[in-house]
Amino acid sequence: MSKIEPFSENIFVTRPVFPPIEEVTEKLRDIWAAKWLTNNGPQHYMLERELEQYLKVPYLSLFNNGTIALMVAIQSLRLQGDVITTPFTFAATPHVLSWNNIRPIFCDIDEDTMNIDADKIESMITPQTTAILAVHVFGTPCNVEKIQQIADAYGLKVVYDAAHAFGVEIDGQGIGNFGDISMFSFHATKVYHTLEGGALVHRNKNLKQRIDLLKNFGIKNEDEVVMTGINGKLDEVRAAIGRIMLGYVADEKEKRRKLHKVYNAELGNVAGLKLMPKCDENVKLNYQYYVIRVDEKVFGKSRDDIYDELKKYNVHARKYFHPLCSEFTCYRQLNSSRAENLPVANVIGQQVLSLPMYGDLTADDVKKICAIIKSISK
Ligand SMILES: Cc1ncc(COP(=O)(O)O)c(C=O)c1O
Known part of the structure; x- marks a missing residue:
C-alpha cells in the first residue's frame, strides 16, 4: 500500500453548515425593517410554525439552547424525586435533573442501540421515581413503545432528549410525538442548527402555554408574573437563520x-x-x-x-x-x-x-x- 499522507488541514469531527451569506443578509434586512430583535417576533413565530410542520408535531416552543429547553421541560411537568436516565449521553442530560433538584438514576444501556435499555428500567423504579428521561443517542430511536408501556403501568412521565434526532421518524411519525415532551438541540454542530438554539415539542395546548410562560420569566402580562420562569427565548436573528437552514437540511x-x-x-x-x-x-x-x-x-x-x-x-x-x-x-x-x-x-x-x-x-x-x-x- 502506498504511504498515506496527513490531511493538509485539520479534519474535525464535524463542521457547521453555513448558509449563503446573501440569504442571511437579506433576512437581516427584514429584521432591521421590522425593528424587532427578540421576544416572540415575526421570525420566531414563523420558525415555530415551520418547524411544527417539518417535525410533524402539533406544538413546538423555541428556545435559546437545548439545555435550557430541557430544564424547562422538567419544570413544566413538575417533576421531582428521582428520574431514570442514561449514563451514555452528553453532560446536559443529567445536569438538567440536578438543576431541578432531581436525582438522576442511571440505567444501563442497550448493547446494540446504545440507548437506555428499556428491559432494565422497570427494576429501577421506586416510589421516588417520577419520570424516565431517555436519549435518542446519535439519532437512533429508543424503544419508545416499551418505554411508554412502563410509564403507563407506573404513572411516570416520559421526556426524550432528542438533541441528536432532528427529523428522525418512525413509521412516518416525527420522533417528537413520543413521550410527554421531546427536546431538540439546534447547536451549530447539529445537522440542523440556529447557531445556538433548541426546542420543546409536545402534544398538549395547555402544556405549550405553560412552557411559553416558563421560558419568559413566568410573565403572563404587564400585571402578572405567575411562575418562576427563566429566560429561554430565541432571538430574531437566530430564528431567521433557522428559517434559512430549513432550506439546506x-x-x-x-x-x-x-x-x-x-x-x-x-x-x-x-x-x-x-x-x-x-x-x-x-x-x-x-x-x-x-x-x-x-x-x-x-x-x-x-x-x-x-x-x-x-x-x-x-x-x-x-x-x-x-x-x-x-x-x-x-x-x-x-x-x-x-x-x-x-x-x-x-x-x-x-x-x-x-x-x-x-x-x-x-x-x-x-x-x-x-x-x-x-x-x-x-
Ligand atoms: C444528548 C444531548 N443533550 C443535550 C444537549 C444540549 O444541547 P445544547 O447544546 O443545545 O444546549 C446536547 C448538546 O449538544 C446533547 O448532545
Missing part, C-alpha cells in the same frame, strides 16, 4: 447519508469494529453522526490507539460519550453509578469513537480516514 442529510454508506463499505468487514446500529426499514434517520466501537482484543488496537493515530494525520475524532455521566465527579457517588450496575455502558464508553461526519467531507476523505484506521489493525 435535506441536502446536508443526503450528503451525510452517502458518506455513511462509504464508511459502512470501507469498515464493514474489518474484524473488531462495530458500526452504527442498523435500524428497521420504518425508521428515517438523520445521519448526524458516524460512530464506531472498537473491540481491542479482536481489532488488535484500542479505541484510544485509533484516536491517537488519526490525530497524526490531522483527523480529530471524538470519544463520544466518554467519560460516562456516571463517572463525573458530581455523579459517581450515586449507587446507580457503580460500574457493576452499568456493565454495558462501561464497556461501550471505552470502545466508542465518533468519526468525522459533515456534508463538506468528500468520499475520498472518508476512504482515507478508513485507510488510516485499517493501517493499524492486526
